[in-house]
Amino acid sequence: MALRRVVAALEPSPGRVLGAVAAGSAALGSAVALAAVSAWLISRAAEHPPVLDLSVAVVAVRALGISRGTFRYVERLASHDVALRGVVRLRERLYERLAWADRAVVSGLRSGELLSRVGADVDLVADVVVRGLLPFAVAAVVCTATITLLAWVLPVAATVVGVALVLALVAAPRLAAVGAGRYERAADGTRAEVSAQVHALLDGATELTVAGRVDERLALLREVDARRGRELDRAARPGAWAAALSALLTGLAVVGALAVGAAATASGRLDGVLLAVVTLTPLALVEVVAPLPAAAVAVVRARGAAERLTALLDAPPAHSAAERPVPTGPQHLRADGVDVGWPGSTPVLRGVTLDLEPGRVVAVVGASGAGKSTLLRTLAGLLEPLRGSVSLDGVALADLDPTALRRTVTLTAEDAHLFATTLRDNLLVARGDATDDQLWAALRLVHLEPWAAALGDGLETVLDPGSVSGGERRRLLLARALLVGSAVVLLDEPAEHLDPVLADRLLRDLVGAARARGVTMVVVTHRLEPLDCVDEVVTIEAAQVTAHSTEGRWTSTSALV
Structure with missing residues (x-):
């Protein structure tokens, strides 16, 4: 009963x-x-x-x-x-x-x-x-x-x-x-x-x-x-x-x-x-x-x-009972012939193949609704591919220990939550043992250090999610994700709600930080001008990947926006 x-x-x-x-x-x-x-x-x-x-x-x-x-x-x-x-x-x-x-x-x-x-x-x-x-x-x-x-x-x-x-x-x-x-x-x-x-x-x-x-x-x-x-x-x-x-x-x-x-x-x-x-x-x-x-x-x-x-x-688990530990060493994320979409629905992307070698930085561009965010969720293991496979060092994501996988592959989604608590606690959600110096470094990387310093109580300031602007909110969530220290970081529109100059600076700084730390990064963005600094630009159009542009061959265009 x-x-x-x-x-x-x-x-x-x-x-x-x-x-x-x-x-x-x-x-x-x-x-x-x-x-x-x-x-x-x-x-x-x-x-x-x-x-x-x-x-x-x-x-x-x-x-x-x-x-x-x-x-x-x-x-x-x-x-x-x-x-x-x-x-x-x-x-x-x-x-x-x-x-x-x-x-x-x-x-x-x-x-x-x-x-x-x-x-x-x-x-x-x-x-x-x-x-x-x-x-x-x-x-x-x-x-x-x-x-x-x-x-x-x-x-x-x-x-x-x-x-x-x-x-x-x-x-x-x-x-x-x-x-x-x-x-x-x-x-x-x-x-x-x-x-x-x-x-x-x-x-x-x-x-x-x-x-x-x-x-x-x-x-x-x-x-x-x-x-x-x-x-x-x-x-x-x-x-x-x-x-x-x-x-x-x-x-x-x-x-x-x-x-x-x-x-x-x-x-x-x-x-x-x-x-x-x-x-x-x-x-x-x-x-x-x-x-x-x-x-x-x-x-x-x-x-x-x-x-x-x-x-x-009684909902069945998304992962198999035989969960394997995440492989140690450099993390090589790969998608082979993947159809992307929500369970029970028509794929929004078909036949996606991505080879994300350790330290590689890839940008994904395309029109709104093209399936870019769904692709990131699939690469993070939050959605099972409808066809094909996504693996980490040759092991399917579905076979890996999900808790360890979250520490290895971090996704910053558009709808991530900002809590009505202190700025410090909002950042510590990602990493409870982070020091104040690490918190300030993350805020500095996302260009929020002056804003945080201007708050009445600094890191102890209690945030009202309704009064935080869209750009501030997005960068706070980005700082939270960067604190995890994952080997693979997936960013969904990190520069959204920012003015063009600041948006381009932020993207370039994120790419530079990823290269300095040897972090693999996939960034979904509508900002095309700063993409000359990434290793590869993947263009999505008509439910499929239509182009892979490597470093040095990318020129910005507004046709995708």
Whole structure:
């Protein structure tokens, strides 16, 4: 069962779970006991006994009133502690699986859908512990204790109340679950669609504003959201009927207990004071059984989320089990007859052959959308070639240890992330043991040293990713990649968002640094003027490599831009 498996992946501590159940049972048990003691106290006080006869009950009422709130607070702490710890563990496992999963799994999901799975779906599974499983466990404990109490006072009343409670514990949640399951399936698709539309709107806000299509996208989002709202309203109706049924059954339990209790009192089998206890105690069970329909709905929703998460947790690895260490010594990267593209799609490039000897610097040029970035991902081992092979010193990238491969072949992608933390921490993502001198050297190489020095706290300045310009962001990511110290560096548009003079200087400096360190470099760029300093220029056009220009034979042209 998917839900059971994913809940197990939360790794809930048995001790903490039992503590939450105990605290919740104590809270609701205090509420039931408060009703029973209060009923006895009121009835007994009506007989005007000595005050000392009531003192224990008076103290018990106060104690139960306090313990009810106290135990409820403890239960909230314990249950949310279990859920939040589980969220961390489950997301960690998902991220690890996605990092090394076959790219066909992730590429088959829209970005908004993937966000929905690792976000909302994980929350739903964790939430089922607090709002789904825990209420049923607490209800079972408290209802059993209440029936036991009533059986001691009046067995026939315990039978009547027990029948009503069984129906409230089973029938009402079952009704809510069936209705929720029927319509949640329809709502699942709209949930991912809403997430995808919001992601597209926020991610492409600048482009949509320039194109004047923001209102169009907002209208589409409103339409999808309205459709989702209608589906959720339909899903909520059975839950409302189930809640009504729960209240009705509790009311019938009270009426039934009153009827049999009155008959027992009339026949002398039950003391009149205890009649109030038998009648009012079931009334307190409303608080116990009322959350159960909503708990059943939470379980249904979590089951659907668990099925979607299981598909990610079971994603096949992108690499073979027999992983080999990365060869030592000079790294020779080679692509032979490679077709490049995303899994399951048409190749964007066909028949690519590149011989990247150690220390060689190659530029890749071509029109936007020609497949240059996809080629870099394939050379980095992030995408499997659709045909042909990519090897490092004669060993296919898919057969190498992926962690060691990332340290040997580094890719700076256009969509790499800048974190909302200090400048130092953003750079240390690549190499945690880098010294300040190494950080400043990397910033100097990408022409960011003056900018960083002008910041208020230098390397300790907390960056706001939204306020960093495109050129600054791109060079920060470039500095991060250079800090890794890889033997092969793949750069995707490192000079983008820079003025022509600075862009050309940056490219020449990067090439010079690569030659000085003996690093193999492949750089994708639209800047053609400085390419006279590279060893080879690969031109991509019409889904294939149309030219290999070696050093000294390259002349710039604007025809490719």
